[in-house]
Amino acid sequence: MKKLDFLNRDQLSQIHKLGKVRNTNRILNELSPYLSKYREEYSTIYYLNSQGRQYVNSQKIRRKNQFVNHIIMRNDFYIFCKCPVEWENEIRLKDNHYTVICDAFFKMNKKYYCLEVDSTQKMKVNRAKIQQYIGLYRGGAIKEHFGHFPGVIWLTTTELRKKQLKELCSGLPCAVYTIKEIR
Helix, strand or coil: CCCCCCEEHHHHHHHHCCCCHHHHHHHHHHCHHHEEEEEECCEEEEEECHHHHHHHCCCCCCCCCCCHHHHHHHHHHHHHCCCCCCEEEEEEEECCCCEEEEEEEEEECCEEEEEEECCCCCHHHHHHHHHHHHHHHHHCHHHHHHCCCCEEEEEECCHHHHHHHHHHCCCCCEEEEEHHHHC
16 A cells, blocks of 8 residues: 555455455455555545554655546556566656646566556646656657666546547557456
């Protein structure tokens, strides 16, 4: 939870291979002094409380907010990628002219990737972000630094948005998934 901020029960069970729901619930109950939780639709979302943060030496205070579903989707992709060791959230990529803060930056199969989660933002915002990526791609500084330009992966909610994002990303090393495809 220090690394991923917010997790639901199923995600915790998958990441830590806790087995059946009953065992996962038992372990979460034992960890309850270190966790805060709340209900979101049909699942319970867990995060570190002050005692939990102190135990794992984390300074980041988490509170329920409107971005939790965004973070849960990001964590679904983390699990889909088989929990890469090199995974960092909210990383800034920049050159002299363009700057992008990607939702996650990770390394898989000796290549780097940027993850962008599109849960509720307007397509106008996505369009602007893709223009920044295209600028970084054409500039070449990022490619020079990493030896290749990191692939841009979009995770979205619907097939229509997937199609729109694919069209906008033409000319970039890019892949687009829907949340249904990875769950």
